[in-house]
Amino acid sequence: MSIYIGNLPSNANEDGLRVLFNQYGEVKRVQFPTDDGTDQVLVEMQEETQEAAAIAGLNGTAWMGSNLQLFTGQAWSK
Template sequence: MSIYVGNLSYEATEADLTEVFAEYGSVKRVQLPTDRETGRMRGFGFVEMSSDAEETAAIEALDGAEWMGRDMKVNKARPREDRGGGGGRRGGF
């Protein structure tokens, strides 16, 4: 499972997040999605830690905490929804 981290500064880096979350345990991976068209960070990310206990400690400590001028939103990440594929209409329209 991973942690969702929202309301991030657009200047935040993977190294920055790793440093913050490392205070609560071993950080396995950090992902900061970027916008496909602009390449700019989207303002949220995901952190994976080594254990559920470490994730829980980080969530409890950091949810609502002020960091880089913003109040972070930190909680368990929900599984991605299947948005379906392809898009567009089919048939004789």
Template structure:
């Protein structure tokens, strides 16, 4: 279970993200993916909290909230789709 946090400022660190969500419960982990070539934040992140109830409270409190000059998009993260095509052609045979 994790929370997707979109529209992050590019200067937000995983520690900043953890601190913001810690007001709503125990943060187990936070992550902000970076671009492979530039090392710059991709503008979104993920937060894992210790319970689903804490996640719901954080999502309700922070979705649409202004933080560091940005309006956050916060919702339950969807499971990663491991079947995505990564170039090439479709081999459905």
């Protein structure tokens, strides 16, 4: 499972996201979009329970001036 993050501020970076998500567990991967026209970033954590906790804790949270929108890969594809 993956977490997709929308509504990120334009100056967001991998290090900042790792710090933000590390409070919920080990971050395996952060992937910023290539030039595909989307602005969603993918985050994968070590355990699905950590991903669920991160979504519950961070969805709608203001970070760097933007309210984050978090979705699982399953929810995003619906």
